[in-house]
Structures are given as C-alpha cells and as structure tokens.
Amino acid sequence: MEICFRIPMAPKYRLVYFNLRARAEPTRLVFAAAGVDYEDVRIQRDEWPGLKPNTPMGQLPVLEVGGVTICQSMAIARYVAKETGLAGKTILEQAQADMLVDGLDDLRGKQAVIRKAPEDRKEQCKKELADFAPDFLSKYEKLCGPQGHLVGDSLTWADLVFYDVTSKVLAVLPGALDDLPKLSKVMDTVTANERIAKWLAKRPDTPH
Numbered sequence: 570m571e572i573c574f575r576i577p578m579a580p581k582y583r584l585v586y587f588n589l590r591a592r593a594e595p596t597r598l599v600f601a602a603a604g605v606d607y608e609d610v611r612i613q614r615d616e617w618p619g620l621k622p623n624t625p626m627g628q629l630p631v632l633e634v635g636g637v638t639i640c641q642s643m644a645i646a647r648y649v650a651k652e653t654g655l656a657g658k659t660i661l662e663q664a665q666a667d668m669l670v671d672g673l674d675d676l677r678g679k680q681a682v683i684r685k686a687p688e689d690r691k692e693q694c695k696k697e698l699a700d701f702a703p704d705f706l707s708k709y710e711k712l713c714g715p716q717g718h719l720v721g722d723s724l725t726w727a728d729l730v731f732y733d734v735t736s737k738v739l740a741v742l743p744g745a746l747d748d749l750p751k752l753s754k755v756m757d758t759v760t761a762n763e764r765i766a767k768w769l770a771k772r773p774d775t776p777h
C-alpha cells in the first residue's frame with residue numbers, strides 16, 4: 570500500500586510591515602482577492618532599528634520572494650497583482666489600472682495629512698479634503714467602467730486600491746460617493762467579493 574504524506578508548503582511570499590493597514594494594505598487586499606497564501610509579518614516598532622539597515626531603502630513595507638527583497642508599496646502591490654492575474658487583462662488595461670492607482674495617491678495624501686496634523690490643524694485638513702474630493706471623484710466616476718470595475722469587466726488591483734483609499738475618505742466625508750453610482754458599485758463589488766469579505770472580517774484592528 571502506498572502512503573502519501575502531504576507536507577505543508579511554506580508560503581512563497583513574505584510581506585513585512587508594521588502592525589498597520591497603511592502602505593501594506595493594498596498588497597494584502599491583492600493577496601486576499603487572489604486567494605494566495607503569504608506570510609503577513611507585522612513587526613513591533615522596537616524591532617525596526619535592527620531591521621532597517623537590511624532593507625533595500627530603509628523603509629517598510631518589503632516583500633521577500635525567491636531570495637529577492639522588493640520595497641516601495643505600490644511596486645510591491647503591482648508585482649503581486651501581475652503575479653496573481655489582477656493587474657489588468659491586457660497591457661492597455663494594465664496601463665489604465667496603473668494610471669488610476671497613481672492618481673489615487675493624491676487623494677490618499679489629502680486624507681493622510683488629517684491623521685498626522687496637530688489637533689488645531691485637523692479641521693482645516695478635513696476642509697481641504699472636502700474641497701478636493703468631489704472634483705477628484707467625479708473625474709474617477711467618468712473614467713470608471715459600468716460593471717462595478719474601474720477597468721474592463723473584472724476585478725483589478727485598481728479596484729482594491731480605490732476601495733482602500735476611499736473607505737478612509739468616507740470615514741471623514743460619509744457622502745463622498747453620493748451621486749457617483751459607478752464608483753459606489755466598485756465599492757460594493759469589492760466588499761461583496763467573498764475572499765475580500767473574509768479578509769476584511771478577520772484583518773487585525775489597527776489605528777490606520
């Protein structure tokens with residue numbers, strides 16, 4: 570009789586970041602949507618000085634894969650999206666997804682300054698976001714496809730990065746997507762995705 574042992578394989582990918590969503594969450598969302606296993610390593614702040622000199626650019630997140638360490642959060646997310654088929658179906662779709670993801674950095678920046686601002690500046694920063702977001706989002710509404718996806722007719726990492734950034738914007742401006750049906754549909758498509766929903770339900774609760 571032949572006995573077959575299944576030896577569990579270690580995940581191929583190791584993502585290292587602090588215990589935050591922040592710059593690692595787009596990649597975690599891509600892994601979740603793709604159903605790909607990875608090590609989600611969350612280091613403590615006091616471990617960082619010892620690790621920093623061994624990172625390519627002295628920053629986190631980093632992704633270790635096949636003996637290579639990659640940094641820059643969006644380069645990591647884009648690479649994982651390509652590896653898992655979530656970068657866009659054609660080179661042109663990939664360029665569209667890249668364009669939308671790169672553009673989202675402006676919205677992310679406006680939202681991120683609120684958290685970093687001193688108490689007496691926070692209201693001003695919220696106002697700046699409130700002034701900026703409507704025009705920004707109406708441009709994205711025009712660029713968005715009708716089927717609940719920013720690009721083409723299936724999920725790409727652009728939908729996931731959009732969800733990540735916009736859910737933080739909605740926490741400050743709850744009506745930001747009112748009257749933007751295509752973008753609202755993207756948010757629904759992402760949260761209705763079974764794998765994403767599973768990740769959102771189990772992901773660690775962190776300050777940002």
Ligand SMILES: N[C@@H](CCC(=O)N[C@@H](CS)C(=O)NCC(=O)O)C(=O)O
Binds near residue numbers: 640
């Ligand atoms: N452009 C980089 C920025 C990375 C970055 O600023 N990382 C911060 C954490 S969010 C960091 O490593 N801070 C610790 C340090 O610089 O020593 C990226 O997107 O990955």
